[in-house]
Amino acid sequence: MKPTARSVHRDFAYFYLGLIIAFSFSGIFLNHRRDWHPRRYTYSATEITVPAITQPDSTVNDAYIETFTETQGIKDNLRRFVIDKNQLSISYEKHDVKIDLSTGKGKIEAYRTTPILGQMTQLHVDTSKWWIYYSDLFGIGMLVIAFTGMFIQKGENSFRSRGWKLALIGIIFPLIFLFLLS
Known part of the structure; x- marks a missing residue:
């Protein structure tokens, strides 16, 4: 049996269904990570009091941060710290x-990390060699799904009759956001 656009489209869509769903959900969550970040949810918040500092620029340094970390019992990797208008912000991994x-x-x-959702968002940033190969195949699969989808419908609802107009709008919107609204 000779493969048709419909059968190729269907089989690629079936094969990539799980990844399409995972990328869809995790992409939506990442779009709204300023409101709610699926990779990090607060599970404890502790109010603290430390000695006030009148001259932070000369007092708060790497040694101060190291001592603070030990004193507070934080067993985590330091990412960075910054002082802005007497406000000290220290960022650790967790x-x-x-x-x-x-x-x-x-x-x-x-x-x-939010269970399941946090792991799904990792798919967007993973850099392991094998994941990159699989992601490249996924990208090729999405191209196959897109191009075979253009030839499934015949008649007045075909790509040639009206589908190209919707596809053009679908291309213009990302370009508007990319170049005019970002």
């Missing part, structure tokens, strides 16, 4: 700390 240096009052928030 903790965030905010301290008002003029009062010494602050908060330590600890994070965990």
Whole structure:
């Protein structure tokens, strides 16, 4: 039996169904990560008080942060720290700390990865060699699904009759967001 556009389209869509669903959900979650980040949810928040600091630029340095980390019992890898208008922000891989240096009052928030959703979002950023190969095949599969989809319908609803107009709009929208609204 000779493969048709319909059978190729169907079989590629079936094969990639799980990945299409995972990428769809995780992509939506990543689009809204400022409101809710699926890779990190707060599971504890602890109010703290440290001695106030009047001259943070000369006092808060790597040694201060290291001592603070040990004193607070934070067993995590430091990513960075910054002082902005007497506000000290310390970012660890699984903790965030905010301290008002003029009062010494602050908060330590600890994070965990949201089960399942957090792992799905990892698919968008994974850089292992085998995942990249599989993702490349997925990209090729999506192209096959797109191109075979153009030839499934015949008649007045075919790609040649009206589908090209919708496809053109579908191409223009991302370009508008990319070049005019970003």
